[in-house]
Amino acid sequence: MSGLQAIRYTRGKLEVLDQLRLPHEHHYDLVSTSEEAFDCIKSMRVRGAPAIAIVAALALGVELYNGNCTASSAEETLSYIDSRLDYLKLSRPTAVDLGNAIAHLEDVIRSDQVTGKDGIIEAYIAAAEEIFRKDTKTNISIGEHGRDWLLDHAPAGVQSAEGKLSVLTHCNTGSLATSGHGTALGIIRSLHAGGHLHHAFCTETRPYNQGSRLTAFELVYENIPSTLITDSMAGALFATRKSADHIAAVIVGADRVVRNGDTANKVGTYALAVLARHHGIRFMVAAPTTSIDLQTETGASIKIEERKAEELTQISGAVVGPDGAVDVSRTERVATAHQGIGVWNPAFDVTPAALIDAIVTERGVVVKGQDGLFDFKDIMPERW
């Protein structure tokens, strides 16, 4: 398992790695209240659907542990927690993990065995810690299921001379986006650990560069053979693949998979799915069941977060000296576009289920039935 940790937690203390400073600087922020968690999530210091949910849940746990809730009765404690959770839910709207975590936490604190203010607080903290603890195990299972499915379903003729596979991923879905191991990147780790990976390609992932700043960092950190491309190079990569670099699959994460399998993920995912279909490349979505939203019927109803224009028109990075050496102690923000230009900046797009070959969860891989439709009944009977 990876030693990279986006989230460090002991009861009463939550530290979150500031991902805006990566890959140049490793700095952990203390996050002790729901306001600090909201700000940390909104500003993208932590991002990735599972990590957002974990930080929000744990931060409120720390706030409660530290006695910030001045409610005097059980009733008031419940409404304090509800109001904090309602507020945290507004931090980023597209990823459903946070909404699912909140629904679970609200159920737990209202269960029959939980009584009194202290009982409610203890139950909340234990449930938030359980969400954090379970996540890495979930990701390891996703990695194994995804690896096995791809080994069985890789298109013919894409294996390298040693029988290994190359894949492409988008955005960051690794240890930095979760409590550890990662989802789509977890599948890549599992392929690599089993000696099945020839090469991993990652996209830069404009405008926020989660691919070049974070995924590239994780791939290098793990010594996984890998290459960075810009988002716009994927078509050229698929069209000109040479024998050793045939791409077997595009493997991405998800912010919300809805009932019919339509999937919201980092903007650019949809274009990759269209390209993959054209080139006969498998398209796999790796998503814990906490990223599945069975209340929403189709992708048309998913709210897509729009972010500020500066994410497209400005960029920050470490200063490069005249000798070409990178000075990681000095970062600068520079403008990359004409100031008068209008900007549209949706953070996510929706890939139609029709373009997805497999949805890999910790409970198994969901593929379309004979009717051409995804059906989550078998893996999520309790929520179906």
Ligand code: MRU
């Ligand atoms: O805007 P971000 O960086 O939070 O977007 C992240 C993604 O789109 C990931 O693919 C998704 O959250 C899954 S992370 C395991």
